[in-house]
Amino acid sequence: MDTSLTVDQVRLTPILIADPPLLNTQGVHQPYTPRLIVEVITRGGVVGVGETYGDGKYLELAQPLADALPGRPITDMNGLFALADDVCGESHNTETRVDAGGLRGAQTVDKLRLSIVSAFEVAFLDALGKHRGEPVHALLGGKVRDAVDYSAYLFYRWAQHPDGAHPAVQDDGWGAALDPAGVVAQARRFADTYGFRSFKLKGGVFPPDEEIAAIRALAEEFPGQPLRLDPNGAWSVETSLYVAERLAGVLEYLEDPASGTDLMARVSAGTSVPLATNMCVTAVPEIAEAFRRDAVQVVLSDHHYWGGLRRTQELAAICRAFGVGLSMHSNTHLGISLAAMTHVAATVPNLDYACDSHYPWQTEDVITVRHTFEDGHLTVSDAPGLGVELDREALAALHRRWAEDDGTMRERDDAAAMRTARPDWVRPPLPRW
Numbered sequence: 001m002d003t004s005l006t007v008d009q010v011r012l013t014p015i016l017i018a019d020p021p022l023l024n025t026q027g028v029h030q031p032y033t034p035r036l037i038v039e040v041i042t043r044g045g046v047v048g049v050g051e052t053y054g055d056g057k058y059l060e061l062a063q064p065l066a067d068a069l070p071g072r073p074i075t076d077m078n079g080l081f082a083l084a085d086d087v088c089g090e091s092h093n094t095e096t097r098v099d100a101g102g103l104r105g106a107q108t109v110d111k112l113r114l115s116i117v118s119a120f121e122v123a124f125l126d127a128l129g130k131h132r133g134e135p136v137h138a139l140l141g142g143k144v145r146d147a148v149d150y151s152a153y154l155f156y157r158w159a160q161h162p163d164g165a166h167p168a169v170q171d172d173g174w175g176a177a178l179d180p181a182g183v184v185a186q187a188r189r190f191a192d193t194y195g196f197r198s199f200k201l202k203g204g205v206f207p208p209d210e211e212i213a214a215i216r217a218l219a220e221e222f223p224g225q226p227l228r229l230d231p232n233g234a235w236s237v238e239t240s241l242y243v244a245e246r247l248a249g250v251l252e253y254l255e256d257p258a259s260g261t262d263l264m265a266r267v268s269a270g271t272s273v274p275l276a277t278n279m280c281v282t283a284v285p286e287i288a289e290a291f292r293r294d295a296v297q298v299v300l301s302d303h304h305y306w307g308g309l310r311r312t313q314e315l316a317a318i319c320r321a322f323g324v325g326l327s328m329h330s331n332t333h334l335g336i337s338l339a340a341m342t343h344v345a346a347t348v349p350n351l352d353y354a355c356d357s358h359y360p361w362q363t364e365d366v367i368t369v370r371h372t373f374e375d376g377h378l379t380v381s382d383a384p385g386l387g388v389e390l391d392r393e394a395l396a397a398l399h400r401r402w403a404e405d406d407g408t409m410r411e412r413d414d415a416a417a418m419r420t421a422r423p424d425w426v427r428p429p430l431p432r433w
């Protein structure tokens with residue numbers, strides 16, 4: 001075996017990145033959100049990078065896996081799963097629910113572990129690509145397209161974070177968007193700046209009639225262009241059907257109107273509007289029931305919690321076999337993850353929809369050259385590995401912010417952030433409407 005392809009060291013760097021005051025059904029984004037940057041350094045002196053969630057529960061699982069990697073070949077990506085099972089502790093009960101009400105569906109211990117494995121898998125692929133002089137998409141079997149389409153991710157939002165205590169994230173120039181006119185103005189800026197042609201509105205924030213009005217205003221401003229609405233499971237079956245009826249023929253899909261497979265199946269039975277999800281189908285054990293009951297017609301893949309880029313390709317094959325559409329989910333992330341998303345998306349023939357990305361909301365990054373959307377797409381990189389370089393100074397500064405934080409920003413908690421403005425706020429029980 002070529003020992004240069006063996007892991008020599010692993011570096012884990014937790015960071016805090018600036019995030020605007022974006023609203024969702026649980027509350028508002030904090031001024032900073034945690035991410036974890038993974039570096040795998042080979043004996044051949046090559047550095048591969050990966051990125052994932054950075055809350056404490058992820059850091060706890062990442063460390064033992066990082067410690068177990070030196071001496072292992074970076075070609076052994078399948079071995080990462082068994083190794084994570086062995087070293088990450090209390091991991092064998094895939095049914096263990098650690099949070100049933102998250103914005104990405106139920107969080108099982110299994111899903112947390114896969115979210116860690118994925119960052120190492122991406123770092124292995126990046127390092128292997130750099131060793132071989134090949135792009136990650138080539139290691140995944142080759143690209144089937146040269147560009148990947150993304151959609152504009154619209155949020156209701158405030159102009160500024162409420163407490164005023166974080167100057168680095170005050171006044172990003174986007175202003176507030178709290179009504180149909182504000183949403184349309186935001187969408188117009190996304191379209192003019194990045195060329196996005198599809199639009200997704202994060203809903204579940206205002207009473208459904210207000211969100212219906214916002215989607216109708218978008219349809220008027222952008223006739224015939226794909227529109228999506230995602231209230232993160234905030235509605236009852238009746239409310240979901242009420243919205244679906246009013247937006248039939250306007251929406252490309254309705255994403256997670258209700259919470260969980262059972263309610264989604266009941267909504268699906270009552271409407272012809274396609275239903276999409278990144279909440280009720282988020283892991284392999286959830287696929288069979290949802291597909292058998294025709295609860296969803298589109299699954300939003302996410303390489304972070306599906307366990308990496310190759311698992312994303314497996315999900316795509318399952319969706320293809322069952323005639324279920326495939327789109328891509330996104331949660332606050334930086335350029336390393338966007339590069340990984342773009343490489344895998346380039347290899348999946350049935351990625352039928354423009355991918356989500358929060359990236360335009362993130363003004364900070366840990367790569368030297370930020371990605372730029374043109375005409376709503378990213379060009380697929382043919383450079384070795386992911387095609388991105390770490391900006392060490394930026395990484396050190398964002399890590400310093402994490403190290404100096406008193407602990408409040410190190411765990412994402414949108415309800416706690418909301419309490420800064422509304423002290424009596426609690427995470428609303430579902431269904432909210």
Ligand code: GKR
Nearest residue numbers: 024103104230278330331332
């Ligand atoms: O960042 O507020 C947010 C989103 O709601 C995010 O947490 C979701 O995971 O974007 C996601 C979604 O599509 O549900």
Ligand code: MG
Nearest residue numbers: 230255256278
């Ligand atoms: Mg969603």
